[in-house]
Amino acid sequence: xxxxxxxxxxxGWTVVSVSGELDADTVPVLSDRLEESTGNVVVDLSEVPFxxxxxxxxxxxxxxxxxxxxxxxxxxSMQASVHKLFRLTELTEVMHIHETVESATTTT
Numbered sequence: 001x002x003x004x005x006x007x008x009x010x011x012g013w014t015v016v017s018v019s020g021e022l023d024a025d026t027v028p029v030l031s032d033r034l035e036e037s038t039g040n041v042v043v044d045l046s047e048v049p050f051x052x053x054x055x056x057x058x059x060x061x062x063x064x065x066x067x068x069x070x071x072x073x074x075x076x077s078m079q080a081s082v083h084k085l086f087r088l089t090e091l092t093e094v095m096h097i098h099e100t101v102e103s104a105t106t107t108t
Contacts, residue, residue, distance in 0.1 A: 002026075004047075005033045013040045013105045019047035022055035030055075034062055039071050042104040046077035051085055063095050072096065076104040 003026035004019040014037040018030055022045075034041065041062065045051075059075060066073040074096040078086070086092050098104035 003029045005030055007033060007037065010101075010105050013042050014038070015042045015044055015101055015105065017044040017047070022048050022051040022058075024052065024054040027054045027058050031058055034058075040074075041066060041071070042074045042076055042098075042101055044076050044101050045079070045082055046101075048082055049079055051082045053085075056085055056089065056091070059095065060091065074098055074104040076101045 002020060003022065005016060007014055007016045009015070016030070016033055016037060020026060022030065030043075034043075043059070043062075048055075059073075063073045076098040077100055078097065083092075083097070086095065086097065096104070098107065
């Protein structure tokens, strides 16, 4: 399945919307789009039914990268299967995960 990535700016946040499976074959597509992003970023995962550890590593890398640069990295609207991966690795305690894109872009 081909990964679709689009982005837009909403109130000071770059919202990156992802559609498709996020795995070793498709992570470079999202990585390239994130490289174009600056400041605060929200990744909308509502249309990602599957993510492997490669996708998980990319999310953690961007969390650390933006945190170190004074920005913020948030994820929103995870499907249950993707959220389970974050719970099993205990990253729900470390990363900013929101129920909706709206809450991710408005919560301080």
